[in-house]
Amino acid sequence: MERMNTPTTATPLNVTEIRKDFPIFTHQNGKALYFLDSAASSQKPLSVLQAMDNYYSTTHANVHRGVYQIAEHATELYEGARVKIGRFIGAPNPARETIFTKNATESINLLSTCLTRGRLKKGDVVVLTEMEHHANLVPWLIAKEQFGIELRYIKVDSEGYLALDNIDEILSGAKVLSVTLASNVLGTLPPVAHLAELAHKHGAIVIGDGAQFVPHMVTDVTDLGLDFLAFTGHKMLGPTGIGVLWGKSELLEALPPFMGGGDMITDVTLDGFTPNELPWKFEAGTPPIAEAIGLGAAVDYLQDLGMQNIREHEIKLLSYAFERLESNFGKNIVIHGPRNIQDRGGVISFDFRDIHPHDISQILDQSGVCVRAGHHCAKPLMRHLGIAATARASFHIYNEPADVDALVDALGKAQAFFG
């Protein structure tokens, strides 16, 4: 967090060159593609696709099993990707603490399941916020329903920040704080390091949902004060089907296994089993090998650009978008979330006149502008905002001011159309 907010002399991204690395932009039959939906899923650079292709073409075999060359090489690539990805988030012990899952959702489900099996007692309090994605909400609601944990919520204020005036009261006696690092609707970046410090004082462990944060910011689990971090590959230039759960070694060791099966044991008898060491204890069955390798290549790509540079790039785009949207549409557009650009990630959720987001999205699509319309898997937050749906534009490294211009022009068309 500290590192992220430190002003540095950032090197501007060369977006023209970056776009050449993403095949999707050259496969549109000459039509423009203004892709403003990376918060849902990002596009993939050629290097990621090639890394997966190369693995399948040259050295595919199952990992951790075969005593032959290509199997050993596959294992090296898979475990190498793990270490690389762990280092990317500042994991003190990347080889042991970086667990591959299917996505951020599975990472949080793993935690809610294993914590209720092994650490939590009935009636224990888990603290969430009102701005959580369903992925960091429904697993805990299931745990509440089936196991009997209690849930408390940190509220969201009218400006889109977490309301922290009674935070000590909320955290008092809590065993877990699970909080988003960046809201997928409001863009809000909660003060996670501060919250983690408070939570630890109250004896709670801290889980971060980094799905919208890790792809865009310098991430250091120690600076953030986290005990666990969940994120997904496909929002950070990687393939679908791969996510990560990072956790402190001692906490992971104390948890019971998640799914049972091959690879997660050191011994099995007809009466019982001995779980494997970290991280394999939590990886039952053949893992998504190609996807892990692909995510490793995505991390290489992001690191070559520099996460601080990426953040600066998105701040510039956000500023430009705020300025253009508000100067063109004034009171006809309502942008949700914090006004201070430094306090937000690269998403802009908005209401436009009284035009339903579906209609906006449909009209924008005619101009090749892709935005998300809907409740963004955050229905409690939408109810809090008093709306059923918003349109959302979100940025990544391949976006440029021309994307914002196309959005503004297309909204102008929607305005003319619906009158």
Added chain:
Amino acid sequence: MPGLEDLYREIILDHYRNPRNEGTFPTPPAIKAEGHNPLCGDELTVFLILDGDVIKDIHITGQGCSISRSSASLMSVAVKGKSLKEVDHLLKIFKSMMSISTNASGEPEAVEPIEYSERELGELIALQGVVKFPVRIKCATLSWNTLVQALEDRAS
């Protein structure tokens, strides 16, 4: 790519801006059903006042996109004063026009093609273009599925 004018016909925009039969009725005497599209968050409630097997009056309230709102408005005009048998026929030809159809729980279901004249559909024909935008078909059929739900709830 089909043009916007295929989707947003003038009649549709008119019903969206000036929805007919908007509001609620006390239940009873009215029966009601709530419909929602979990994908996009569109919600509406259909209130029916039946007189024997005739829909004597209908009110609809809710929120949604122009297609779901205008389709609800157009439906309210089309079914008001009609017998349940006539409504059933309208439902069948409407779903046939939508060709890819969905049942009350939003699952696709096969629709038998049936013969009908455009005259029978009346203003509902304005929604014909929706079929070119498959993701929007659910918007257009939401009100009809909710109407069916209200009638089925009553029957059970």
